[in-house]
Amino acid sequence: MTARGRVLGIETSCDETAAAVVERGRTVVTSVVSSQVDLHARYGGVVPELAGRAHVELALPVVTDALAGAGLDRRGRSFEDPAGPVGIDAVAATIGPGLIGALLVGVSTAKALALAWGVPFVGVNHLEGHLYAAMLEAPEIELPVVVLLVSGGHTLLVALDAPGSYRVLGATVDDAAGEAFDKVARYLGLGYPGGPEIDRLALSGDASSIRFPRASTAGAFDFSFSGLKTAVVSYVRAHPQVTNADVAASFQEAVVDVLVAKTVAAATEIGARGACLAGGVAANSSLRARFAEVFDDRGMRSYLPSRAMCTDNAAMIAAAGYFQLERSGPTPLDAGAVPDLQLRTSR
Amino acid sequence: MESQATVSTASEEQTRAIGAGIAHFLGAGDVVLLVGSLGAGKTTFVQGLVAALGGREPVTSPTFMLAHKYRTAPPVTHVDLWRLGHLQEVVDLALEEELDEGGVVVVEWGEAAEPLYGADALVVRFDWGRSDDERTISIEARGACWTSRIAGLREALGPGTAGAGTEGAA
Numbered sequence: 001m002t003a004r005g006r007v008l009g010i011e012t013s014c015d016e017t018a019a020a021v022v023e024r025g026r027t028v029v030t031s032v033v034s035s036q037v038d039l040h041a042r043y044g045g046v047v048p049e050l051a052g053r054a055h056v057e058l059a060l061p062v063v064t065d066a067l068a069g070a071g072l073d074r075r076g077r078s079f080e081d082p083a084g085p086v087g088i089d090a091v092a093a094t095i096g097p098g099l100i101g102a103l104l105v106g107v108s109t110a111k112a113l114a115l116a117w118g119v120p121f122v123g124v125n126h127l128e129g130h131l132y133a134a135m136l137e138a139p140e141i142e143l144p145v146v147v148l149l150v151s152g153g154h155t156l157l158v159a160l161d162a163p164g165s166y167r168v169l170g171a172t173v174d175d176a177a178g179e180a181f182d183k184v185a186r187y188l189g190l191g192y193p194g195g196p197e198i199d200r201l202a203l204s205g206d207a208s209s210i211r212f213p214r215a216s217t218a219g220a221f222d223f224s225f226s227g228l229k230t231a232v233v234s235y236v237r238a239h240p241q242v243t244n245a246d247v248a249a250s251f252q253e254a255v256v257d258v259l260v261a262k263t264v265a266a267a268t269e270i271g272a273r274g275a276c277l278a279g280g281v282a283a284n285s286s287l288r289a290r291f292a293e294v295f296d297d298r299g300m301r302s303y304l305p306s307r308a309m310c311t312d313n314a315a316m317i318a319a320a321g322y323f324q325l326e327r328s329g330p331t332p333l334d335a336g337a338v339p340d341l342q343l344r345t346s347r
Numbered sequence: 348m349e350s351q352a353t354v355s356t357a358s359e360e361q362t363r364a365i366g367a368g369i370a371h372f373l374g375a376g377d378v379v380l381l382v383g384s385l386g387a388g389k390t391t392f393v394q395g396l397v398a399a400l401g402g403r404e405p406v407t408s409p410t411f412m413l414a415h416k417y418r419t420a421p422p423v424t425h426v427d428l429w430r431l432g433h434l435q436e437v438v439d440l441a442l443e444e445e446l447d448e449g450g451v452v453v454v455e456w457g458e459a460a461e462p463l464y465g466a467d468a469l470v471v472r473f474d475w476g477r478s479d480d481e482r483t484i485s486i487e488a489r490g491a492c493w494t495s496r497i498a499g500l501r502e503a504l505g506p507g508t509a510g511a512g513t514e515g516a517a
Binding site: 097101152153172173174176178179229230232233234238339340 | 384385386390391405406407408410411412413415416429439475479
């Protein structure tokens with residue numbers, strides 16, 4: 001690797017086709033995201049076959065855009081010196097978790113580029129990528145921090161001790177937070193994705209009008225949202241005249257209460273310097289406001305990445321790829337995608 | 348021969364126990380279709396089923412990932428069709444491969460898979476009861492290999508079980 005440590009990251013695990021160039025895991029040179037969410041909105045969710053096909057169509061244009069943003073042509077050479085060396089030091093791609101057809105597009109593209117350029121390939125865990133999202137926007141961040149990773153498929157509390165070194169403190173035992181948003185939204189007859197719809201509707205509702213349960217779990221930092229989802233359905237069945245706005249606001253309040261309380265407890269327990277939000281649900285306005293307020297009250301830093309950095313992107317994959325390459329070297333080119341890959345405490 | 352049975356549960360634990368009771372009748376290549384609205388107890392049922400077959404990991408919702416496979420005996424693939432809108436997408440999940448390899452496939456929002464598997468499956472319906480915690484669980488054996496098991500299944504569901512045409516059909 002050159003001193004610049006330039007990694008091209010590619011992300012195709014779910015909705016987004018994304019590519020980015022990041023230097024030394026810290027500095028985003030360029031980040032391109034081409035969302036398929038319009039395509040999926042018509043189907044009410046992510047459609048695996050559609051997702052795979054759309055990634056195939058978008059992968060090369062998105063990678064070409066990302067390279068151009070870094071001053072490189074599609075062959076990875078500088079526009080100013082087309083006969084010169086390749087300007088990328090490694091190629092990272094998400095290997096899981098995600099939809100197999102979608103993952104394979106990014107993995108194959110990254111391997112082909114790595115092979116053609118004679119640089120290392122790094123297969124990255126998508127969830128580890130999310131841990132670095134806040135760092136990319138706040139280079140001054142002091143570790144350790146607690147990361148609350150909340151998305152459609154995952155709800156995790158992780159202690160990030162150093163780049164590449166982290167401990168999983170807790171996870172959902174049933175539904176992910178984002179899934180609860182999507183399911184309650186569809187139950188109320190709202191659109192997809194459900195998170196933004198509930199967020200918007202909640203603004204006009206009374207968050208204290210209905211007291212939905214805050215589930216306790218055996219593990220202090222685990223989460224459970226299945227009972228809350230059932231409680232919402234149960235309440236609406238019993239009170240058909242209730243307004244969607246009050247249900248949305250009260251439901252969101254219950255989710256935010258639990259997420260923030262457990263993050264605070266985890267941050268205190270590990271002696272964290274601060275706490276970061278990550279994942280698509282981190283775009284929720286109520287969660288952001290409460291998160292900032294609660295940590296501010298305790299004299300701790302809170303890091304709220306921009307919407308673009310919360311949701312799936314390739315900059316975080318490039319950053320994770322850089323740190324992984326530093327710590328444990330390249331990934332063999334015969335390694336496949338791992339759809340049910342989990343995040344486990346690093347060794 | 349009567350191919351249906353109905354039982355009422357009063358708690359999540361009881362719904363889990365029904366899943367555990369049915370688990371012991373499952374063998375290689377079996378399909379179980381779970382039908383019921385949001386919060387009716389489908390995932391809870393699968394938690395009991397997977398644990399009874401020796402599953403150690405927590406059974407989390409497969410909605411986002413579409414399928415979770417558990418290292419049980421026989422192996423259980425827990426599928427969720429909530430996000431899928433087209434039959435072709437169910438075909439694309441390649442559940443046949445799991446069945447051919449000796450696995451059991453348990454499908455939430457299973458009505459979407461009826462055109463593929465409905466003729467030879469155990470269909471389990473979940474309905475909300477009178478109180479918040481109460482659920483009515485009805486099983487329907489479809490195809491010869493399931494109807495031959497209905498007597499044992501009814502026994503596994505316990506003494507409160509009713510055959511169709513009696514109180515359970517209400």
